[in-house]
Amino acid sequence: MTEVDVAVIGGGVVGCAVARELAGFQLSLALLEAGADVGEGTSKANTAILHTGFDAVPGSLESELVARGYALLSGYSAAVGIPVERTGAVLVAWTGVDLDALPGLRERAARNGYDRCEIVGADAVYAMVPSLAEGVLGGLTVPDESIICPWTTTLAFATEARQRGARLLFGHRVTGVRVEPEATVLVTRAGEVRARWVVNAAGLRSDVVDELYGFRRFTVVPRRGELLVFDKLARPAVSKIILPVPSAAGKGVLVSPTIYGNVLLGPTAENLTDRDDTSTSRDGLEFLLAKGRAIMPSLLEEEITASYAGLRAATGRPDYVVEIDPGRRYLLLGGIRSTGLTASMALAEHARVLLAGAGLALKARDDLPDPPRMPNIGEARPRPYQREDLIAADPEYGTIVCFCERVSRGEIRDALASPVPPRDLDGLRRRTRAGMGRCQGFYCGAEVGALMRRAGR
Ligand SMILES: Cc1cc2nc3c(=O)[nH]c(=O)nc-3n(C[C@H](O)[C@H](O)[C@H](O)COP(=O)(O)OP(=O)(O)OC[C@H]3O[C@@H](n4cnc5c(N)ncnc54)[C@H](O)[C@@H]3O)c2cc1C
Secondary structure (H helix, E strand, O other): OEEEEEEEEOOOHHHHHHHHHHOOEOOOEEEEOOOOOOOOOHHHOOOOEEOOOOOOOOOOHHHHHHHHHHHHHHHHHHHHOOOEEOOOEEEEEOOHHHHHHHHHHHHHHHHOOOOOOEEEEHHHHHHHOOOOOOOOOEEEEEOOOEEEOHHHHHHHHHHHHHHOOOEEEOOOOEEEEEEOOOOEEEEEOOEEEEEEEEEEOOHHHHHHHHHHOOOOOOOOEEEEEEEEEEOHHHHHHOOOEEEEOOEOOEOOOEEEEOOOOOEEEEOOOEEOOOOOOOOOOHHHHHHHHHHHHHHOHHHHHOOEEEEEEEEEEEOOOOOOEEEEEHHHOEEEEEOOOOOHHHHHHHHHHHHHHHHHHOOOOOOEOOOOOOOOOOOOOOOOOOOHHHOHHHHHHOHHHHOEEEOOOOEEHHHHHHHHOOOOOOOOHHHHHHHHOOOOOOOOOOOOHHHHHHHHHHOOO
């Protein structure tokens, strides 16, 4: 049986951030993930915004952790090379009601510790985003709202956790819990893991794992968000994140650039019962097309490259569900809904403080390896195919395999040999962008598949 000081259940962005954080101390650690890779759940399918937290509920844990997470992840991204672009956002007022809501939103932002929002007139909004539809009445700017690579974020945490000695146990779905006086046995089909302390970061199934401890304190309702990805030709028209004014019905549909050079339109918000249903729907498509046409008609003239859906772990509660059970050495990080990517590092920090307060002995290590340097898959910095120095030293970086996304054989080789390698084509896509372009892998699929087979994947 595997025996560790701390077991983290769930290899999404939150679980990986927690594993990385705790692996910085003199502890043995295992991350138990049901799937075959990190970041295969909600963490791979979101809107990829690094939020300032301007619109959070003031005084909530989410407000505190999003603001803190923004600062932590901004610093970490720069240190390890996670692609981030500080595009800024503008909330667009299309109606008198929207316009009247702007002062309250600016005030809310200030109560959340963010005082850089400004109310601007329609002319200023059109100057920022000329291709918006007619009828803009004004706007609110959020200059620090940013876009980030969600895939590299999770991978960087997992890579650093692993380099710090954490064990990443894939195919380990926790189905049972036996609490003993000194430790807890986590039952999985791949064997049992005995841990002194357990952190539940199981995302859409955080309530299911919580029930294994006998709790019935919350229920996750998977709230599907569908998104459309527009071709790169659409990107010059969308230099900022274009947000609607939020209403009682939710945050609404946004138009956002991506760090891969595309444009996103979405998400929808629809409560489901199936926690695995990430299919997209005709209704979702039509709803988004209508929204897109109303926001920016010219966007609809561009081609749609892909559509996808992610599931938010909604709970009906207005905040994250974070609770510690010191007696059973168990920490729940549940209901991390629409902001978990941004808050991930702050959640990990918060988890560390709660665990220490509950009695987990934390001794700093003096033998920590340097943080990893992640491959750049964003457009803001030069990619390998653009770097003559790299290609001169290693021609594999000049040999393109995926022409749509300009992914070289060198990058695919590196990903396959990385500390947290991909298990399938989707995993390789999240590490390199191979297959995520216009042709969706039609032209490069065979060669990419062959490279994976040759690497034994
Ligand atoms: C449409 C949409 C848009 C979003 N936009 C943004 C955004 O712009 N910015 C932002 O900050 N956030 C955004 N989010 C939220 C963010 O994506 C999530 O909060 C975050 O990914 C949650 O991460 P997680 O680790 O909690 O969950 P997950 O990524 O779902 O990870 C949980 C993991 O636990 C594993 N697991 C479950 N049960 C078990 C078990 N019993 N045993 C072992 N493993 C188990 C799963 O396999 C999964 O890999 C968005 C979400 C959606 C859906």
